[in-house]
Amino acid sequence: MTNESAIDMSSLAEITGDAPTTPFALLDEESKREIRRALLQAVAIPGYQVPFGSREMPVARGWGSGGLQISLAIVGNDDTVKVIDQGDDEGVNAVNLRRLIASSTGINETTEVNEATIVQSRHRIPEDPMGADQILVLQVPVPEPLRGVERDMKELARMHAEADYSKMWVSLYEDKVRNGVITQTTGYPCLVAGRYVTATTPIPRWDIPRLHQADFLTLFGAGREKRVYAIPPHTDVEPLTFDDVEFEVESADGATCKLCGSSDSFLVESPGTTPSWTCSDTAWCRRRRQA
Amino acid sequence: MNTVPTQEAGMNTLPTQEAGMNTVPTIHVADPVIQVRNLGKVYGSFTRDSILQTGPEFGTARDPRTGSIIAAWNVNFDVAAGEALGIVGESGSGKSTVLRCIAGDQPATTGDVRLACHDNGEFNILHLDPATRRRLRIDKLSVVYQDAAEGLALGVTAGGNIADPLTAAGWRHFGRIRERAADLLRRTEVPLDRMDDIVRTFSGGMRQRVQIARALANNPPILLLDEPTTGLDASVAAGVLDLIRRLLEELDLAVVVVSHDFAVIEMLTQRCIVMQHGRVVEDALTDQLLEDPQHPYSQKLVAAARA
Amino acid sequence: MGYAAARGGLTAIKRAEELVARLRDNHSSAQLELDQITGRLRLLVDRIMGEAGLWAPEFAALAVRQAEGDAIEAIHLLRAYKSTLPRFAVARVNDADEMVPERRVVPAFREPGGPQILGRSTDYTARMLDPKARDAMPRRAVSTAHDDDESASKRTADTIARPAGWPEMRRMSDVLRDMGLLVDRRRGDDPEPFDITRMPAKPPAPRSARLSTMARAETGALVNQWYRNILGPDGYLHEVTLGEVRHGSLSLSVTHPITGGEVTIGNFRVTEVEAIEDLDGIDEDRGSFDVGYGMCLGHNERKAIAMANLDIACHRDGSKSPLEQSILMTTDGLDSAGFLEHLKLPHYVTFRSMIERKVAVRRAHDERKRD
Numbered sequence: 023m024t025n026e027s028a029i030d031m032s033s034l035a036e037i038t039g040d041a042p043t044t045p046f047a048l049l050d051e052e053s054k055r056e057i058r059r060a061l062l063q064a065v066a067i068p069g070y071q072v073p074f075g076s077r078e079m080p081v082a083r084g085w086g087s088g089g090l091q092i093s094l095a096i097v098g099n100d101d102t103v104k105v106i107d108q109g110d111d112e113g114v115n116a117v118n119l120r121r122l123i124a125s126s127t128g129i130n131e132t133t134e135v136n137e138a139t140i141v142q143s144r145h146r147i148p149e150d151p152m153g154a155d156q157i158l159v160l161q162v163p164v165p166e167p168l169r170g171v172e173r174d175m176k177e178l179a180r181m182h183a184e185a186d187y188s189k190m191w192v193s194l195y196e197d198k199v200r201n202g203v204i205t206q207t208t209g210y211p212c213l214v215a216g217r218y219v220t221a222t223t224p225i226p227r228w229d230i231p232r233l234h235q236a237d238f239l240t241l242f243g244a245g246r247e248k249r250v251y252a253i254p255p256h257t258d259v260e261p262l263t264f265d266d267v268e269f270e271v272e273s274a275d276g277a278t279c280k281l282c283g284s285s286d287s288f289l290v291e292s293p294g295t296t297p298s299w300t301c302s303d304t305a306w307c308r309r310r311r312q313a
Numbered sequence: 314m315n316t317v318p319t320q321e322a323g324m325n326t327l328p329t330q331e332a333g334m335n336t337v338p339t340i341h342v343a344d345p346v347i348q349v350r351n352l353g354k355v356y357g358s359f360t361r362d363s364i365l366q367t368g369p370e371f372g373t374a375r376d377p378r379t380g381s382i383i384a385a386w387n388v389n390f391d392v393a394a395g396e397a398l399g400i401v402g403e404s405g406s407g408k409s410t411v412l413r414c415i416a417g418d419q420p421a422t423t424g425d426v427r428l429a430c431h432d433n434g435e436f437n438i439l440h441l442d443p444a445t446r447r448r449l450r451i452d453k454l455s456v457v458y459q460d461a462a463e464g465l466a467l468g469v470t471a472g473g474n475i476a477d478p479l480t481a482a483g484w485r486h487f488g489r490i491r492e493r494a495a496d497l498l499r500r501t502e503v504p505l506d507r508m509d510d511i512v513r514t515f516s517g518g519m520r521q522r523v524q525i526a527r528a529l530a531n532n533p534p535i536l537l538l539d540e541p542t543t544g545l546d547a548s549v550a551a552g553v554l555d556l557i558r559r560l561l562e563e564l565d566l567a568v569v570v571v572s573h574d575f576a577v578i579e580m581l582t583q584r585c586i587v588m589q590h591g592r593v594v595e596d597a598l599t600d601q602l603l604e605d606p607q608h609p610y611s612q613k614l615v616a617a618a619r620a
Numbered sequence: 621m622g623y624a625a626a627r628g629g630l631t632a633i634k635r636a637e638e639l640v641a642r643l644r645d646n647h648s649s650a651q652l653e654l655d656q657i658t659g660r661l662r663l664l665v666d667r668i669m670g671e672a673g674l675w676a677p678e679f680a681a682l683a684v685r686q687a688e689g690d691a692i693e694a695i696h697l698l699r700a701y702k703s704t705l706p707r708f709a710v711a712r713v714n715d716a717d718e719m720v721p722e723r724r725v726v727p728a729f730r731e732p733g734g735p736q737i738l739g740r741s742t743d744y745t746a747r748m749l750d751p752k753a754r755d756a757m758p759r760r761a762v763s764t765a766h767d768d769d770e771s772a773s774k775r776t777a778d779t780i781a782r783p784a785g786w787p788e789m790r791r792m793s794d795v796l797r798d799m800g801l802l803v804d805r806r807r808g809d810d811p812e813p814f815d816i817t818r819m820p821a822k823p824p825a826p827r828s829a830r831l832s833t834m835a836r837a838e839t840g841a842l843v844n845q846w847y848r849n850i851l852g853p854d855g856y857l858h859e860v861t862l863g864e865v866r867h868g869s870l871s872l873s874v875t876h877p878i879t880g881g882e883v884t885i886g887n888f889r890v891t892e893v894e895a896i897e898d899l900d901g902i903d904e905d906r907g908s909f910d911v912g913y914g915m916c917l918g919h920n921e922r923k924a925i926a927m928a929n930l931d932i933a934c935h936r937d938g939s940k941s942p943l944e945q946s947i948l949m950t951t952d953g954l955d956s957a958g959f960l961e962h963l964k965l966p967h968y969v970t971f972r973s974m975i976e977r978k979v980a981v982r983r984a985h986d987e988r989k990r991d
Binding site: 044045048049051052053056074075076077079080082083084087107108109114115116118121144145146163175176201202203205206207209224225226228246247248272273274289290291 | 975
């Protein structure tokens with residue numbers, strides 16, 4: 023061992039002890055407090071993207087590091103966490119994030135929405151209703167809803183500050199003119215509390231109506247882009263569309279879940295010679311079968 | 314030598330009309346919609362000497378010591394409703410700079426610009442915050458540029474370019490936006506079957522017509538035209554000019570037309586100012602200017618145009 | 621083994637982890653010791669510490685070994701480790717003139733004040749692969765003179781200092797300032813530097829935010845930013861003249877929480893670069909030069925040179941072009957690599973929504989044709 027590293031080791035060992043132990047919920051307390059402060063600001067200004075000092079997490083940027091930081095910053099000993107990816111508790115990334123939260127805190131895990139106090143999700147809102155005592159944490163890859171129409175960050179900041187969203191409206195107009203429908207798929211841009219146009223992660227349009235005047239708090243975390251934002255309970259969330267052009271959620275004519283028979287949940291397709299459909303929300307589907 | 318005066322400081326310490334400079338008498342009109350006083354724009358750092366040693370008498374707008382450009386200085390004029398004022402001069406004379414400073418495309422270095430449609434002209438719009446200035450562009454003041462790429466999004470359809478100011482003004486009904494856009498395109502003689510084509514596929518003349526349609530979308534009281542027909546084929550330019558002339562007759566607009574072309578000035582304006590090396594050298598009724606130009610530079614320009 | 625729709629996702633993940641660990645740790649070759657990594661892969665370790673923003677050679681070596689040599693993965697391990705540590709103190713301001721140099725190159729003058737030190741560099745070494753070294757790196761004869769140089773920068777907890785009699789090395793920006801040829805951008809208000817780990821920087825950002833972003837940036841990304849600005853479709857850079865390229869050691873000190881005195885807590889190596897720029901813009905003082913600055917942890921000249929070039933380019937640009945946004949937003953190795961690799965995650969909900977819209981567009985198209 024070189025002199026150089028020996029010195030570093032000894033000083034680090036003094037700080038961390040021989041076997042460094044990780045703190046409760048991974049992050050040190052100061053970091054968690056900083057994130058909570060950003061979240062309070064986000065709740066106070068619905069839909070506004072609050073910059074925060076995003077930490078490097080044990081999962082990579084783009085893999086839910088923002089949602090994870092929020093969950094870890096708000097979690098306490100009494101919490102119970104549910105984590106889904108694409109609606110599935112058993113998706114690899116859901117499993118990975120859930121074990122990180124659980125193993126670093128010792129709190130309970132669940133797959134049932136009604137048992138959870140924190141639901142962390144990527145790309146879905148659970149089909150089951152959530153209540154006032156629950157928090158939905160959504161992982162956000164791209165927090166900026168206007169990036170498709172503007173790339174320059176100074177200009178984007180200006181557009182939000184002045185509520186100048188005409189470029190977005192023009193893009194919706196052009197879409198409708200060219201395609202006959204508005205083709206925006208997931209992450210549909212919404213006006214939150216009548217003020218900020220906000221990116222709704224990439225949840226499907228199917229889930230958007232459940233954000234409007236919801237009983238629960240939704241926290242959005244974009245770790246890579248270092249932004250958090252929020253939709254507080256009982257807040258207006260209006261998908262941007264024209265007065266005479268209806269907002270359309272996903273539909274599949276005549277499709278039903280091959281497992282539970284549902285036709286009123288978000289279904290995903292399994293292609294093949296005989297395509298079939300299943301509920302994306304696996305916990306919901308399982309309970310329907312058991313009922 | 315490296316000091317750049319702030320707007321306020323510049324007003325007080327730099328030579329203006331009051332400082333006894335050679336200035337051209339300004340024609341004042343009753344109830345001006347646009348009132349421009351002592352407008353100045355300098356690129357680079359400058360001093361009092363930069364102002365005193367540039368302009369027509371020195372044959373340059375460039376300060377030889379600092380390399381700065383006195384693009385416009387001590388520009389004054391009024392425009393009333395239903396009236397069109399021309400700004401004429403060769404390229405580099407500062408005429409487009411004046412228009413851009415009024416439009417808010419560029420910050421003016423100094424001056425006072427009031428619009429009757431904004432708080433009854435009680436405030437100098439040059440001192441407004443950028444957001445408020447931009448909002449003037451939605452329904453108070455429109456600009457048609459020589460280069461359509463400045464006034465239009467070329468990758469957007471003709472209809473979409475008109476939808477932009479409409480949605481900015483709060484329009485949210487797709488059908489009504491379509492109707493309004495179609496109506497404006499009809500008035501500017503753009504074939505309606507091209508309404509859903511992107512503007513990049515349009516000819517130069519057609520692009521200018523779309524720009525005009527867009528500029529008029531929210532019925533602004535003020536229209537600024539910057540070389541609106543320059544670069545177009547003569548026959549196309551004549552058609553666009555004819556359109557503009559008819560629209561100006563129909564609408565009660567206050568208009569500023571910047572052009573190097575006396576044919577444009579003659580056809581559209583009642584009064585005009587002549588600029589050379591960043592300064593106004595003559596302010597006259599258009600008819601008078603064309604018949605009896607006073608300043609040697611105006612005489613040269615008119616002679617060239619008549620040749 | 622089903623991965624995607626992943627029933628039994630946890631089992632799959634655990635088996636993947638086991639497989640990685642087993643094949644790595646059970647390899648038939650001798651175990652790679654940490655001092656081998658710090659001692660023999662010095663530049664890799666330096667690069668990783670620089671991009672991680674953490675001076676900890678032993679931990680960096682640990683990360684290299686755990687990550688099987690994947691630099692981005694090793695940087696991730698280091699930074700994620702840092703996230704678990706509390707912040708005890710803020711370092712006191714360090715004067716880069718106190719550096720004990722191991723290397724110094726001054727391209728701008730033939731005879732700068734003080735020596736040029738070629739030092740530990742392969743700049744002028746023929747790049748010939750050495751087949752004779754295949755079985756063993758030969759032991760080399762010891763040069764006492766060089767050992768002395770090295771001892772000057774031995775990492776001890778004592779304050780390092782240049783040995784007595786060390787010639788003065790005036791930096792080129794100071795020389796130009798004395799000649800009256802340098803734009804003076806020093807400021808007297810001493811603002812707190814922007815801490816990019818506390819608050820994300822976005823354009824327009826203070827210079828300290830740009831510099832600390834670049835100090836942690838991925839080396840390749842920074843080199844590419846520089847080169848695309850030279851040869852790419854949208855360039856905003858001149859070629860500059862380098863005033864200084866230095867590599868050496870600095871000591872780090874903090875204020876003692878109780879006594880209030882200055883305490884040296886360790887030493888670290890940095891690379892420092894000054895890039896001298898010829899000014900020719902209309903708003904610039906053409907009678908002067910300006911200087912761009914680069915400094916990063918460890919020995920990484922490529923990175924520090926790119927940084928100094930981009931620093932002055934950004935300043936001259938005045939955040940008019942997209943350059944500043946490119947530097948601030950696109951050069952972090954973990955951000956870009958993480959987002960790139962996230963494309964491997966399941967996306968079947970979003971993809972289902974896309975298919976649904978494709979069908980809707982076709983239906984609308986057919987309806988319009990019927991009308």
